[in-house]
Amino acid sequence: MARCVGLWALLLALHVQAGDGQVVQMDSVKSGFVGSQVELRCVFVNSNPPVKVSQVTWQKLLNGTKQNVAIVNPVLGVSVLSPFRERVSFKQATVRHQMSSLEDTTIVFSNLQLSDEAAYICEYTTFPAGNRENMVNLTVYAQPQTRMSLTSTTIVAKTPRRKMTVATCMAANGKPPSVIKWETRIKGDATYQETRNQNGTVTVRSNYQVTPSRETHKQKLTCIVTYRGERITESVVLNVQYEPEVKIEGFDGNWYLNRQTVQLTCRADANPPVTIYQWKLLNGSLPSNVEIKNNTLFFKGPVTYDLAGTYVCDATNAIGTRTGVVDVNITDFPSPDRGNFQRTRSDFPSPDRGIVQSTDFPTNPPNNHGIQQEQHSAGVVIGGAVGGVALLGVAAVLLFIFLRRRQRTFKGDYNTKKHAFGNGYSKAGGLPAHPSKPKNLPYPDDSDDEKKPTQIGSTGGFEPSDRNFDTESEDLKRPYFTVDEGESREYDERTLGFQYDPEPEIVDDMISQTDGSVISKKEWYV
Template sequence: VGTPAKQITVEMDSEKSGYIGSKVDLRCRFINSFPPVKISQVTWQKLVNGSKQNVAIANPSLGVSVAPPYKDRVIFKNGAVRRRTPNLEDTTITFSALGLTDEATYICEYTTFPAGNRENTVNLTVHVRPTTQMSLSTPTLVARSSNIKTPVATCTSANGKPAGTIRWETRVPGEVTTREVKNADGTVTVQSDYILVPSKERHKETLACVTTYNEEVYTDSVTLDIQYEPDVSVGGYDGNWYLNRENVQLNCQADANPAVSLYQWRLINGSLPSNAEIRDNVLLFKGPVTYDLQGTYVCDATNSIGTQSESVEVSIIGMEKHPQNNKSYVLKNKWFFFLMQWLFYFLCYS
């Protein structure tokens, strides 16, 4: 039984890809017949709009020739091919400094005798990694009573090929709008906005943007800086301001962004008592408490966003109503001491 004849084939990858600026090998290998045929020439061509453009030629007699657009970027990988030898079975080329215009179908064609021409093709795809960026949509986010939804952060995957995909990771409920723009060079820019109602509760919350491109993942985040007017509370009054009590005071606390720039104290339907002293957010009453301190006190806290107020109503307890001067209070304490003495006697002498 004789040895089966080998078929003449041109082996190539059907698809090949590389990133812009990088290099890629386009494989081409001739499987010769038995007995072998003679290879006269190998021609690499680029298919452009249905027509063929020469890229590189290898000829056993004339050597290697590379067309001007590719002269500094395309070489035959096999050194034997470059040395004008008849060994043209492997005519893989290395494409370097890939550009977007290199994306095309390439033909590797063998001219043989007496079998004629044999060829195969490879589709070269050029990828472009996008540049990713995340930023606050506006320099200043302000919480307003109107509750209007607004874009607070923008995530961009620019000039990618193919386009990147964008998703958001955050605890903050909101809406997402995404749009794509196809650029003239074939790349795509994707922009995504995160939309919500700016509020005090969202201040210092984190938004993370996750961009995925060809299984590569990029993550960036921003912290929301939302400005809001003061949220005011007044402390210091414990409901036990009795006559002659010393050194009582009210203090005004405000949660605000930016910080409060001005605190103001006032008394509704009257003027502040003569012994009241204002120390920024503290209203200090010097000396003993008198009935003159009664009334409704208001603290106004102001920042660059607005002014908010909070009030407290102060009542003064007369000495006759103070617990230390209450007869029932004294009586109860006498019974307490009597019981304690009885218990002591019982434990000691029983």
């Protein structure tokens, strides 16, 4: 029901506004910045036959309350009410001079203020058609006041190091609020804060925090404020004070006896600059031939062993003191790996130190380091080849000895009777009949362990009668020899004998052993 009533009222208003052809033309929205000038257009379109305009009224509508701004009456003239009297006027001269033409009653706002933001109504009173009106919404913007500043003109890098605010960027009294961003190579953190003011503006503030150090000195910090698509940039350069960063230069690792013109220099990077340099030698005093000039130690005369030691340089500025250290060692001769140095007769130790003094050295000798390196490489290659040949020769000799001994030895054990009748080397087809063996066999005097009679079993092999053999221990004692199955076998009254061609250097009745000794066949077959 309420919706139907509202729709009916809207249609009625449009009919009244457009009835009989009278229309009030205005812009729907207008905007301007604080302090600027803005026009609010109002034009009355009359009908034919025209109606009579008796009065035009401008009103400010804010929070449902209307406030008169200016009135134009053909009889009474123009009236601008307070507090707009000093800043509002009618644009057309005919209206200002009370002339009868009131078709264009546009007003001009000068020195626009934030309080001017509202809806404005232009109302025409006509006869006999009645009132005709329209409305415009005025928006007032406030350009922010941007400012970037360092928290201090001088920032001190303290120990221990901690983060601190070094710069602040602000966009104050802006409407609508601004957006702040930072651009810099310095690693840091940004904080943001918005404050809404009573006049409707907003102040945005951002702080940038870094850890002050030597690396942050002279670094650029840029704040970018974006307001309604416009970029406003401002930059500062950090001035960070820090203790000296100290290092000692001059020692190249090649200070040798009798070398001339050596020195040590204390380099210090500091802000503010170093004012005091102090040199000292750990566990001793500076050599007597040292001359100190500012931050440099000059060693007069040739280098001696007295110059060796640990040198310390203390550099002091207004912030603090830092130390640099270098260990100096003295060698007898120059090192070729450190580059070429000018060699003279005075550059080398004298004979009274037990070192032969070099003579007739050229002032700038050629670099023999590359030649020595090539000679060394060639020697390595030759030595490797000779060693390889020698190793192959030794291996060949060992192989020859091994094969020769294998040829000379038997592949069997001391119990030859067992191999004769059951060692697996016999030829297929069976063994020839074995003659009967006497019951008592003579044993050599030096073989007490074997002076026990054995009996021939039905299987054709010998088995011990009075003792058990440890098979594994006995196998370790067996000398091995090779037997060709095609060779003939002959038997005598006591045991089996193998026929083969002996080595020329071995007597016919002797047999070689694995340890290089020989024994008689009589001892072997028993």
